[in-house]
Amino acid sequence: MTETAPHPEPPEKLPPGLYIVATPIGNLGDITMRAQDILARCAGVACEDTRVTGKLMKHLGLSKPLWRYDDHSGEKDRARLVDSMQSRAVALVSDAGTPLIADPGYRLVQDAREAGTAVTSIPGPNAITTALTLSGLPNDRFLFAGFLPSKEKARREVLLELAPVRTTLIFYETGPRLTKSLAAIDENLPGREVSVARELTKLFEECRTGTAAGLTDHYTAHPPKGEIVLLIGPPADAETSAKDADDMLRAALETSKASQAAGEVARATGLDRKALYARAMEIRGE
Template identity: 45%
Template structure:
């Protein structure tokens, strides 16, 4: 018996004309059916597609019967790609920017291009879609109301632990990208610096062998399933235990915030950061200012 899903009739609004501009187009992170209708509209209309790897993007375009002029836009070609994008946009063309998978500029090339186009006052549009960061965050089972995305950690233990020390604030969920060969060592350093926080390791998201392993960091660091897994990996680490800030810590935070913010905004920022009462901090800020 055939259990394959049947195509749904398209009842979405008809596509609108793609106006000239730079379009940051999210592409699938594994499952090609995760491309959006707007992404296909833009890629079909694009006069130029800037791609992290033209070979990878060519396969995506071929899968949907699309043809476009492709130019490389990796870390080594970003400046040239930026100049080319500005030139084409001034001519009134449509330029699309894609990475190999996921949302451009999220630990992928493209920032130089987007910044150059913005500096010239030319239009830039996001075409949202697949993102391994958000996909992993959704299935990790960890708080997602306050999240810090830290990308890739340094490759060596010394640099990695130093970077983790700077991220020890307990009131946020941390998200990292990591490679399979480095995962075991990274998890060990995370456990050593951050302690047994709840965490999840997601790999091969949207693909055939999609997997999410959850548990305390110290347990994950010794889990044989994570010794050297293949595929793209996202590590999500939950917040640590909240410790009540001391009066001295609150005063120090207020003093720093008051150097750049009005009294009320400084009190509100420190309240969010340290989990303290805003009104109490406001009165303390006034006292620090001698008011």
């Protein structure tokens, strides 16, 4: 008589609540055992793109309801998810990496907490820390500032605002905009060491460190593809030199009045606004 092997017991269901699950940023082998366990035991998965998450679930041999939750989701979508969490375990994932980093998922967490729902975060891959460890830039302190603005004036204002911050600055960037951002860094934060990390954990992973001008030349000749993390090293000196201040003023004067340019540079450097205004007028008269 042939004995049949017993069927494995289905995984135990999770307690109701919201489970924030970090997923791989490229290499699917980076999924954690705990993340896989949560995805196997939850009732459904809220995700940015059901096609992307569907590929991950197929790789893991899992089948779960996938509910789209992205930038365009409104209050009604959040309300339905929060209502589901009262009786079911809902996992929240992004297309890659740790959810809620540079995405609007925090509103879902806020609403869940207000409803008294249990919230659990399952840590894992993250492009910011991966790029920072590869770059070789100072990592005792760093500031992540999301995406640089696409408009030239707004991009310059952000760079000038962050110029005096004595720490490594980290941004997300896209391939088509990278050279414009590098040129803006060269113009507004001259002399800084810069790193470009792209295709992290994938076959063609790359991390280049150098001057913004040199990196601009390289990526102009070799247009980049894939997701990019852009890192800017801290200023070398505690005080802004007169030449640096002049460079910043000249850049600001290209699109702003002398008073506005002086204000921008004053906020960025801590230098006297009246003195900067006087110098801006001198530059205008050159």
